[in-house]
Amino acid sequence: MGKPLDYELINENVKKTAYAVRGELYLRASELQKEGKKIIFTNVGNPHALGQKPLTFPRQVVALCQAPFLLDDPNVGLLFPADAIARAKHYLALTSGGLGAYSDSRGIPGVRKEVAEFIERRDGYPTDPELIFLTDGASKGVMQMLNALIRNENDGILVPVPQYPLYSAAITLYGGSLVPYYLEEEANWGLDFNTIRQSIASARELLQFCFMENLALLADEVYQQNVYQDERPFVSARKVLFDMGPPLSKEVQLISFHTVSKGYWGECGQRGGYFEMTNLPPKTVDEIYKVASIALSPNVPGQIFMGLMVNPLKPGDISYLNTVNWFFHFLLYSKTILESLRKRAHIMTDGFNSCRNVVCNFTEGAMYSFPQIRLPARAIEAAKIAGKAPDVFYCLKLLEDTGISTVPGSGFGQKDGVFHLRTTILPAEEDMPAIMESFKKFNDSFMEQYEDYRGYSRM
C-alpha cells in the first residue's frame, strides 16, 4: 500500500497538467546554468531578469510605504522627491495597518477605486470598484476564475491556439476540457486586418458569438501597453461590448485581466494584478470573493504597484520630467522602453526570417516571437530516435549549443506536422544582434546537417 504523497496516489489532474514555459527546456537550462554555462533566458516574459531597469518613481513610493518611519525623518527629502513622499502617504492612508496588514481579500478599496477610474478613463464607461478584485499577478486571477467556472470534464473552454500554457495547465488542473480553435499563421496569426475598424469588427463578431452561444469571455489584456504598430491601438473587450449597446452590453459575461508584470513596467516579481467582472450575477461575485478569502489577501505592495500603474505620474508632477538621471525620468524612460521593444521586435523578426527554413510573423504586440521552424524529415527522424518531440529536440540542441533558452511550440499548440519555438523579445537591445547571429549560425548548420538532398523542407 502506497503513501498519500507517492506519485501513484496524488491527484491525477496534477499529473496530467503540462506547463511548457517552465518545462523540460527550462529545467535543462537551469542545470546548464548551474554547471557554469551562460544562459539567455528567453523562455518567460521577465524583462528585469534580462537587464531592464525599473521605473524609479513607483519604486520610490513603495520603498517609502515599506519604511514609513522615513516619512518622519528630516533627511527624507535628500533621497526622495516630494511627489513620491506625497504618494506614499496617500497609499498608506488607504491601508489599515500599512503593508504589513492583510487587506480585504479583494484588495484595498482605495486602490480598487483607482483601477475603476483608470478603466473609465480608458473605455469611456464607468465601472464599479466592487467588481474589481486585486490579485497576485494576472495568472492567479485567471486560475481563480477557471476554478470557479469548471465543474467537470464536460465543461469546455474555447482557447485560441497557439495559446499561453497557463490556460491549458489550469484547465487540466481543474478538470475541464480545452477546446482549441486555431489562429491562422498565414494571416499573421489571425490578425489580418488593415485598419482598426476591421480589428474592432472582429472583436464585435467575437462578442456576438459569445452572446449567441451563451459563452463567457475571459479577456487576457495584460499586454495592453505593448503594441508595436500604429495602425491598431489597444481597444478593450469591455469598450467594444459597451459600444455595441443592449442586449449584448447587458448580457455578455466578461472578465478582463491586467497586471503590473508586463507593459513598460515589467514588475513581474512584485505579483500585482487585477480582474474586472462585467455582467456577473452578484451571487457569483460573492462566491468568487469567498474563495479569494481562503488565502486571505493578495500581497499589499503589489496592490500599491497596481495603484501606481493605473494612476501614473502626469505632466506637471516633479518626477514626470525628473532629470536626476535617465531612469528617473518617468516620461522619457517609459517611452524609451516601448521604443526599444519595438526595435527589438524588428531585429528578431528580421533575424528569424534570414534563417534557413525559418519563417516568422512580425511581433505586433506583447513580448514574444513565434517563428515556424520547418524541420527536415531527417531531423524529425532523429528526434524520434532520441525519444523527443521534433520541436523539443530542436530547442534542446539550440540550448546546448548557444545557451538560448526557448520554449518548444508544442507547449502552445500548433497544427500537426508544423513546428515552432517561442522566444521573448526581451534580451537587451545591444545584445540582440549577437543573439540572432548565434541563433542563425546554429540553425543554418542544424539544417545543413539534417536536410536531405532533395531540400524537402524548403518547399
Add this chain to the structure above:
Amino acid sequence: MGKPLDYELINENVKKTAYAVRGELYLRASELQKEGKKIIFTNVGNPHALGQKPLTFPRQVVALCQAPFLLDDPNVGLLFPADAIARAKHYLALTSGGLGAYSDSRGIPGVRKEVAEFIERRDGYPTDPELIFLTDGASKGVMQMLNALIRNENDGILVPVPQYPLYSAAITLYGGSLVPYYLEEEANWGLDFNTIRQSIASARELLQFCFMENLALLADEVYQQNVYQDERPFVSARKVLFDMGPPLSKEVQLISFHTVSKGYWGECGQRGGYFEMTNLPPKTVDEIYKVASIALSPNVPGQIFMGLMVNPLKPGDISYLNTVNWFFHFLLYSKTILESLRKRAHIMTDGFNSCRNVVCNFTEGAMYSFPQIRLPARAIEAAKIAGKAPDVFYCLKLLEDTGISTVPGSGFGQKDGVFHLRTTILPAEEDMPAIMESFKKFNDSFMEQYEDYRGYSRM
C-alpha cells in the same frame, strides 16, 4: 439556458466551500464600518491592522531592495544603517533582476538556502534547499499541497477540531473529505501535558500513528514563535520525527509550513511563507514544482522577508541594539511584542472567565482565544426564530452592540450543542481592559435577558 458564470452553473465545490473567518460576521462588520461604526476587528490574526508597528530592520532592507538606486546615493547612510545596506546588497545579489523579476517558481535559491540553514539550526538535522518551496504566505502552500493530495471525495484528510477554516475550505474546494477528530476542551484542547517530555511523547505517538496508518502529516507550524508559557517550548514535527530514527524518520511523509505573517513579525500583507517536504518521492516533488510554476513565482519582496526572518539580526550587528527609537531596537522590540502578547493572552482569558456562562482555556500559544459560551435554552430558541445558528446569533448581537468582530465557533468545528466564539488576542494592550469590559457588559446582559429562571445554562 443559463450562462457559464450564473450561480447555478459554477463549480459545485466552490459553492459548498465555507470560509468562516471572512464570512457573515465579517461582511456585517464591514457594512457597519462603512456606516461609521467603530469596529474592533478581532476576526483574523492581523497584528498590524490593530496597531502593531513593524520591526524596522527588515523594512529597511526591503525598502532598499525596492529602491536599489539609493545604494548609489551618497546620502543613503543618513537614512539607513550600514547593516541594512549590506543586507540589501546581499539579497539583491541573490536575485537575478532584483524584486521586479520573477524568481524560480520555488523561490530564490539563495533564500531557500537560508531557510534550510534556519531549519538545521532549529532542529539539529540538515535539510535540502531543493525540498523547500517559498510561497505567498503559508495558506497558499497549504492549498497547493491539498490540491496535489486530493483525488476525489474518497480521500479523507484528518483534521483536529476546532480547526482553522483554511483547511475545511480548501478540502471542500478541491473535492476531498474532511475527517474530524475532536480535541478535548476539558483537557485544555488536548494539550493536557505537564512537561515538555509528555508533549513530545504525544508528538511521537502522532508520528507513529501516521507511520502505522500510512498517513502523510501536514504540520502547520506558523506559530512556532508564539508560545506564552515556558514549560513547553516549540519543537518541530520534523525534529521529533528525526529523533525517532528509522524506520519512521525515513518513511513518514511530512510537510511543514511557515510564514512571515505570524510570530512577532506579523507581516501579513507581505505574503511570505515556505513549506518543507520530508520523505516525499522526487517524482512528487517534481509535480508540486510543476503546479507551482503555473502562477510563475511567489512575490519576491515576500521572499526577502522570509530570508530576513530565518536569518535575523544577531548580537553584534549595529541594528540589534539600535537606540534611535524603540521600534528600531530589534532585540528589545521583538521581546516586547511577545511579552505583550503574553500579557494580552492573560487579560483576555481572565476577562472571559469573569463573564457569566463563559469558560475559556488560557491561550498558550498562537494569537487566539476560543471561549465556550454556554447559551441559555431561550437564546437558542431565539436564534432559531431568527434563522441563525446560535453562535452566529450571539456573535452578531455582540458585533452590533460593541463593534467587536469575532468568528462564531461553528466555522472551526465544535461538538453538538456546545458553542464558542473565536477572537484574536491582538488588540493593543492598553485597549484590552476596555474591550473586555465592553464584552462583559454585553455578555452578562445577554445572559440576563435569555437565561430562564432555572439557571439552566449555568450547570
